[in-house]
Amino acid sequence: MSPFFVMSLLFGLTFCQTASLCAPSEYVIHVEKRECAYCLAINTTICAGFCMTRDSNGKKLLLKSALSQNVCTYKEMLYQTALIPGCPHHTIPYYSYPVAVSCKCGKCNTDYSDCVNEKVRTNYCTKPQKLCNM
Template sequence: MNPALLISLPFFLALTLGQSMSFCIPVDYVIHVEKRECAYCLAINTTICEGFCMTWDSNGKKLLPRSALSQDVCTYKDMVYRTVMIPGCQHHAVSYYTYPVALSCKCGKCNTDYTDCIQEAGHTEYCTVSQQLYNP
């Protein structure tokens, strides 16, 4: 057997099996939306993409072809946007909030056009004012 083929076979198998073993799926998530001009905080039930995607350590980048190196993240494949109205807002305030709903997910490059690729620091997972639940 060709030595180059013998060496590349484990990488091919790992890549093929890695993608099929990725666990990147839509999961339930609650977004808390709060504005200073509004009397209530809205807790919105939605779905986001979450899970494990196979990645390759770039320490071997000099030995491997560029196509074999990846840093994939669990991201949206199909999604829709929904808009809700936050209750109790002052008349001059923008009381609408638009949020994404994951329909399906994939392992791929993080697209900054519609995904926050950096974990947001200081984000609260709760409301500081009276809460109303919105369940679409």
């Protein structure tokens, strides 16, 4: 192999990781409880963005584990807790939610991420809305 080819290959591999646009992004979660009077709109951050992937031409020849693609997922996160207003005394009025501190391109972990391909619009309120100020 020529030195130019090797350097181009190393540069390409390095650039692919830095070209991934996976980062914490602002997001609003809407939280309701049947017993409570209000819907709570919580401003948080989630991991979102583009990760470099590749399409294998030999899909039938490769193991299934070799076909999984990288997704934008949590590298570091913490949990915060919000108080849902207008709840009766017999109801637990707290809701804990994740906050993305940093993100990475990697395999989707179903322990703490939603790994589905289709987007379903369920993030809305059916009750009067209150904004959570953390």
